[in-house]
Amino acid sequence: MRNQKTVFWINLVVSIVLIAVGAFLVGFVGFNGDSTTSDTYVIEVRDMLRLTDDARDALQEYCEGELGDSCTVLTSKASESSATGATVLEFSVTADSVDDLATIAESLETSIASASIDGVDATLVTVSYHESVNAPYYTYLWRTAIGLGVSLVVLFVYAAIRFKLSAGLAITVASVHDVLLTLALVAICRVPAGVGLIGVATFSFLLSAFLNSFVFGQVRRMRKEEATRDLPASVMAAEAVRNNRKLVIMTAVFAAVFCVILGVVGLFISLDLTWIMLATLIAAVVSVCSSLFLSPSMYVVLKG
Amino acid sequence: MGKKKSVALIVIMVIVLAGLAFISVASFALSSPNYFTPLISHIQLSTDLGGGYYTVYYPEGVISQEEYELLVNSDTDSDAAETYTRHKGVYLSDEVVDANGTVRESFRTEFDTAFRVMQERFEGKNYSGHSVKLQDDYTIRVEIPYTEDETISTLFDTLGSSGAAYFADSSGNEMMELTSDSVSGVSIGIGTDGNYGLIFDFTSDGQEEFADATSTLISSSSDSSTSSGLTETSATMYLYVGDTAVLQTTIESALNQPSVYVGGGFESAAAADTIVCLVNSALDEDDVFDLALDAPEYYEFTPTMGENAGLIVAIAFGALALIMAIYSIIRYKGMGLAHVFGFITFGLLFIICLALLGTVVLNMAGVLAILITAALMCGFDWYAFKNIAEEFATGKTLTASIKAGYNRSIALTIDVHVLVFAAALILSFIATGAVFYAATILVIGTLLSAACTLGVTRFFFYVLLALPKRKIAFCNFKREETEDA
Numbered sequence: 127m128r129n130q131k132t133v134f135w136i137n138l139v140v141s142i143v144l145i146a147v148g149a150f151l152v153g154f155v156g157f158n159g160d161s162t163t164s165d166t167y168v169i170e171v172r173d174m175l176r177l178t179d180d181a182r183d184a185l186q187e188y189c190e191g192e193l194g195d196s197c198t199v200l201t202s203k204a205s206e207s208s209a210t211g212a213t214v215l216e217f218s219v220t221a222d223s224v225d226d227l228a229t230i231a232e233s234l235e236t237s238i239a240s241a242s243i244d245g246v247d248a249t250l251v252t253v254s255y256h257e258s259v260n261a262p263y264y265t266y267l268w269r270t271a272i273g274l275g276v277s278l279v280v281l282f283v284y285a286a287i288r289f290k291l292s293a294g295l296a297i298t299v300a301s302v303h304d305v306l307l308t309l310a311l312v313a314i315c316r317v318p319a320g321v322g323l324i325g326v327a328t329f330s331f332l333l334s335a336f337l338n339s340f341v342f343g344q345v346r347r348m349r350k351e352e353a354t355r356d357l358p359a360s361v362m363a364a365e366a367v368r369n370n371r372k373l374v375i376m377t378a379v380f381a382a383v384f385c386v387i388l389g390v391v392g393l394f395i396s397l398d399l400t401w402i403m404l405a406t407l408i409a410a411v412v413s414v415c416s417s418l419f420l421s422p423s424m425y426v427v428l429k430g
Numbered sequence: 431m432g433k434k435k436s437v438a439l440i441v442i443m444v445i446v447l448a449g450l451a452f453i454s455v456a457s458f459a460l461s462s463p464n465y466f467t468p469l470i471s472h473i474q475l476s477t478d479l480g481g482g483y484y485t486v487y488y489p490e491g492v493i494s495q496e497e498y499e500l501l502v503n504s505d506t507d508s509d510a511a512e513t514y515t516r517h518k519g520v521y522l523s524d525e526v527v528d529a530n531g532t533v534r535e536s537f538r539t540e541f542d543t544a545f546r547v548m549q550e551r552f553e554g555k556n557y558s559g560h561s562v563k564l565q566d567d568y569t570i571r572v573e574i575p576y577t578e579d580e581t582i583s584t585l586f587d588t589l590g591s592s593g594a595a596y597f598a599d600s601s602g603n604e605m606m607e608l609t610s611d612s613v614s615g616v617s618i619g620i621g622t623d624g625n626y627g628l629i630f631d632f633t634s635d636g637q638e639e640f641a642d643a644t645s646t647l648i649s650s651s652s653d654s655s656t657s658s659g660l661t662e663t664s665a666t667m668y669l670y671v672g673d674t675a676v677l678q679t680t681i682e683s684a685l686n687q688p689s690v691y692v693g694g695g696f697e698s699a700a701a702a703d704t705i706v707c708l709v710n711s712a713l714d715e716d717d718v719f720d721l722a723l724d725a726p727e728y729y730e731f732t733p734t735m736g737e738n739a740g741l742i743v744a745i746a747f748g749a750l751a752l753i754m755a756i757y758s759i760i761r762y763k764g765m766g767l768a769h770v771f772g773f774i775t776f777g778l779l780f781i782i783c784l785a786l787l788g789t790v791v792l793n794m795a796g797v798l799a800i801l802i803t804a805a806l807m808c809g810f811d812w813y814a815f816k817n818i819a820e821e822f823a824t825g826k827t828l829t830a831s832i833k834a835g836y837n838r839s840i841a842l843t844i845d846v847h848v849l850v851f852a853a854a855l856i857l858s859f860i861a862t863g864a865v866f867y868a869a870t871i872l873v874i875g876t877l878l879s880a881a882c883t884l885g886v887t888r889f890f891f892y893v894l895l896a897l898p899k900r901k902i903a904f905c906n907f908k909r910e911e912t913e914d915a
Contacts (some may be wrong), residue, residue, distance in 0.1 A: 170519075172496070205484065205731035208583065214729055224518050254495040256519035258571065259564040273860035273869075277853035284852070288845050322478065325795025325868055332802050332853060332872070336846055340813065343842035373816060377809040380754055381801055387746045396736025398478070402794055406801075 130360050134423035141307050141420070148310025166200070166258050167227045169193065169217045169234060174250040176211035181245025185238075186215050192237050196230050197221055200318070201398065224257055231255040270324050274331060278302065281335055285342070290349075292359075292428040293342045297335060300421040304334035307416075308409040319405040320398065330409035337378065337417035340370045345425070359429035363422040371418060378414045382407055436896035443771070443890070450778040454785075469785035470744065476793030476864065477559035477575045478733060479740040485586045485728040487548070487570040489541055489721050491526040495519060518566040526568075533568070537721075544592065544719040545570055547711055551589045554707035558791040558867045559734075570723070573731075575791065579700035582728055588704050590723040593672020595712035597643055599650075600666050602675075605643040609713055612636030616709045618702045619691045626702035627693035628669075628677065628709070634688075641686035643667075648684055667692075669705075671712055672720075676705050735794060743797055747804075751777065754808060762815050764904035768894050769811040772887030776807050776878050783874045795868035799854075803875025806850065810883045814839040822907050832895075836888060847880040 171189055182204060193199050200218040207214060221227040235253035242248075278298060286294030308330045312319055319326065344366035348354040354362065385407040392399030454469045474480070488494065493501075493514065498521040501510035514521035515531055526537050548570050549562045557574050565571040572586070595608040606612065613636050619629040632640055644667070651665035669677040669692070677694040696702040711717050733739040751773065758766030780800065784790055818835030826834060854872035861869055898904040 203731055203734070205729040207727050207729050208483075209727040252496060252499070254519050256565050257567070259567075270857070270861045270865045273857040273865070276860065277856045280852050280856065281849060284845075284849055322794050322864070324865055325793075325798050328795065328857065328865060328868065329798040329802060332850055333805070335849055335853070336802070336806060336809070339842060339846045339849070340809070343845070346842075347838065373809065373812055376757075376812065377805050380750060380808060381805050383753060384746060384750045384801055387749060388743065391742050391746065392736065394736075395739065395742065396734065399735040399739060399794075402735075406798060 130363065130423045130426040133419055134427050137416075137420045137423065141303055144314065145306050145310045148306075148313040151313045166218045167221045167224075168256045168258055169219055169227070169231050170254045170256060171215040171217070171234070171238070172252050172254070173213045173246060174210065174252075175213070175247070176206065177213040178245055181243070182213050182215070184244050185213075185246050185251075188238070188241060188243050189215060189217060189234060192234050193217055193219055193230065196233065224255075227255045227257070267324060270328070274305070274328065277331070285335075285339075289342045289346050292425055293345060295428060296421040296425040297338045297342060299424060300338050300416045301331050301334045303420060304330050304409070304412050304416050307412050308405070311408050311412070312405050315404075315408075317401050317404050317408075318397075319401045322398075322402045323405060326402065326405045326409055329406060330413060333378075333381070333410060334413040334416060337374050337413050338421050340374055341366045341417055341422055342425070344369055360426045363426050367418055367422050374414060374417055378410050381410045385410065433896055436893050439893050440897075443893075447771070447774055447778065450782070451774075454778055454781045469781055472785040473740075473781070474788075474791045475576065475733070475740050476557075476791050476796075476867070477573060477731075478735045478794045479743065479792060479797075480576045481731055481733045482559070482573060482575040482577075483582050483586075483728050483730055484571060484573040485725040486565060487572065487586075487590050487723040487725050488520070489537075489544065489568060489723055491523040491537065492568050493521050493523070495521070497521075517568065520566045520569055522568065540719055540721045541568060543717070544721050544723060547717045547719060548572070548589070548723075550717070551707050551711050553862065554710065555589075555703065556862060556866065558793045558796075558864050560863070576730075577700065579698045580704060581701075584701075585704055586725045586728055588674075588676060588708055590725055591671040591674050591676070591708060592719050592722055593670075593674075593712075594718045595669065595671045595709050597640075598668045598670050598675075599647055600668065602668070602670070604670075605647065605667070606639050608709065609715060612639055613713055616706050616713075618699055618706055621691065621693040623693070623695075625693065626696040626699050627679070627691055628702065628706060630690050630692060632688055632690070637686065637688050640690065641684055644681050645684035647681055669709070671708055672722075676708065740792070747777075747800070750804075758808075758812075761906070762812070763906035764894055764898065764901075765815045765818070765891060765906070768887050768891035769808070769815075771890040771894075772811060772882045773804075773807060775886045776804070776882040779878050779882075780875060783878070784871070787874070790870055790874070791867045792871070793864045793867055795864050796871040799868045799872040800875060802850070803872065803879045806847065806876065807879040807883055810839065810843045810846070810879075811887050813842070814883075814887075818905070819907065822905075822909070828901055828905065828907070832891070840884070843883055844880070847876055847883075851876040851880075 169189075171185065173185065177185065186202060186204060190199050190202060198220045200220065202218070203216045205214045205216070206212070219227070219230065221230060231253045238251050238253065239248050278301065281301060282294055282298040285297045289297065305327050309323065309327060312323060312326075345362050348357065348362045348365065385403040389400045389403035389407065392401075392403060457468050457471075458466050460466055486494075498510060498514055501508050513524050515524075515527050522533065527533050545564060552560055552562050552572060552574070555574075560574045561572070563571045596604045597606045597608070598604050612633055614631045614633055616631070617629050619627050621627050630640075647665040647667055648663055651663055664680050664682045667679055667681050668675045677692065679692045679694065694702060694705065696705075736742070754773070755770045758769045760766070762769065784792060814836055817838040818831050821834040821838070822828065822831035851873065854869045854876055857869035858866055858873055895901060895904065902909055
């Protein structure tokens with residue numbers, strides 16, 4: 127019992143500290159450095175002709191190399207004009223100011239003009255720059271937050287009825303904890319996961335509710351069975367964790383394997399994919415920890 | 431169940447699953463030049479997995495760097511260098527900035543309204559992964575997912591229309607202005623010709639006004655004779671937003687009713703929906719702006735998650751399913767095999783639902799929703815197997831253990847599926863954009879997972895169990911085989 131209480135308080139304190147640090151970073155430094163949650167500077171390189179794939183890749187590689195000398199390239203994107211077929215490359219970069227950005231663009235244009243890039247006629251290439259203001263996504267974010275809030279109430283009511291009040295409370299608190307801790311860890315690690323994080327938060331919420339249900343399903347069964355119904359809450363919780371540990375971990379491991387596969391692939395095709403998978407992996411780990419440590423120990427504390 | 435019956439059932443089920451798998455992933459030639467495209471290619475993808483289009487709207491008086499350079503370099507008499515002032519990546523004309531180089535307040539206010547309304551219009555289209563961003567302070571950059579349902583240039587031009595909405599005659603004379611006082615809302619309707627149009631719900635004042643407008647239109651139109659000798663009167667009525675006629679229809683009599691269907695001849699619901707979004711946003715006077723927005727061209731971009739991201743996600747799911755199948759069979763043997771059959775059924779039904787339900791768009795959050803439901807399906811199948819093993823360990827017969835194991839699992843299986851289903855349903859009702867689509871996928875996945883866990887896997891387990899002689903070993907249990915089944 128004392129052991130469970132200690133586990134609970136350690137979990138709670140560590141989580142609160144991490145969430146507070148994450149909240150501080152979000153409030154004072156911004157969430158992360160990605161192109162969807164903060165204003166970004168974009169260098170646009172346009173070839174008036176439609177380039178072949180090889181020429182486009184060569185131009186993209188050249189620009190990334192040149193830009194890398196004066197700033198950091200966050201993302202690069204290729205597109206094609208509908209009207210003229212012109213190839214457009216957009217590089218999201220870091221810059222101190224718009225003036226700095228203008229200098230970088232000018233320097234890139236000069237560099238391209240004097241370079242020899244296979245399949246690219248430098249006289250047809252223009253370089254411009256833009257400042258892109260973050261889309262606020264307020265409507266989208268607050269509606270999802272309300273949806274998650276209502277789902278949380280339903281989760282609490284349903285779990286409190288089916289698993290009893292203290293278990294329902296533990297599952298609900300664990301779900302909130304998992305979402306907040308996932309977002310905090312993403313903020314602390316400065317993972318540039320973008321607006322897709324709202325999907326990760328939803329994933330974290332549902333995975334947490336799902337994994338916690340394994341543990342509390344067993345607790346409910348033990349409370350019903352004659353041989354175990356009189357056992358103290360701490361023993362029931364410990365037994366439930368012991369019995370379901372493998373199942374919880376295996377389920378999460380498969381989710382994690384998926385994240386790792388796509389995350390590694392993302393290293394080659396697009397870092398956005400890697401970041402979103404890293405955030406999902408964090409969510410899976412947090413959910414496993416909370417269902418095996420936080421919520422059972424909280425249940426014990428609530429049961430006194 | 432008898433062995434022969436069991437073998438027959440397995441053969442039939444394997445043929446059905448193989449057939450479903452074939453039409454899900456295989457592409458083959460039909461009578462030339464037609465090709466059968468696999469169901470998986472019909473799944474609509476969001477901007478992150480399937481790419482899309484973007485355009486930049488330039489308000490009147492704002493031009494791009496390319497256009498400015500063209501003006502300056504192509505015309506030696508051009509006064510562009512004096513007329514335009516550089517502002518970040520764009521050039522502002524002297525109609526927009528005053529002599530001090532400050533952007534005029536009237537332009538700023540009008541542009542702010544235009545930007546807000548553009549956000550609302552594209553939000554109204556409920557695209558997955560779209561964005562409406564401010565670029566260089568005075569241009570609007572819009573990104574939408576790839577679509578084949580409507581012409582992209584028309585879509586961007588239509589949603590960028592400025593001005594109020596009104597009905598007009600063929601000369602363009604305004605006959606009735608559409609405001610929130612006259613129209614309570616506009617929605618999509620389907621005409622008798624199968625094409626889409628707009629349904630206008632009028633307020634009582636609006637109904638009267640529309641009746642007067644159509645009556646005037648009919649009375650001023652000329653009569654024409656039909657082949658049967660009857661005289662017909664008809665007139666063409668136009669729906670304008672600003673200077674653009676977005677729809678035209680033929681009126682044959684004065685219409686005095688609270689709701690009116692106006693056929694637009696739209697072949698796709700998406701095209702009609704664009705006009706609905708536009709007109710609805712123009713009903714509120716506060717949302718009407720007069721600043722002309724020009725989107726000179728649009729661009730096609732690759733998925734933000736990388737090229738072929740959709741295909742790679744599908745391959746990752748395939749690899750994961752393979753690892754899971756190997757683990758299941760090694761860990762649970764016959765029970766694991768039943769689970770693999772159940773999971774294949776789940777996966778194929780999922781592909782069919784995603785491909786055939788036109789309202790579903792797959793995005794990265796949707797991929798996570800699929801992952802959650804796949805985890806639900808695996809978790810509860812394994813949970814049932816664990817319970818069967820525990821029951822068997824108490825000394826029960828295999829048949830009794832299976833029955834008791836499933837009975838022990840059913841309550842929690844239903845509980846968790848109900849919980850996830852309820853959460854997904856709530857999110858799909860409340861959320862918009864990417865989360866709406868992810869929640870819709872979650873609703874479908876939870877239903878499929880429940881059906882496959884509670885029904886399909888169990889069915890396959892019973893069918894497979896009839897085949898082996900050593901049933902206990904088939905389930906990876908250890909005890910002297912003396913009994914039952």
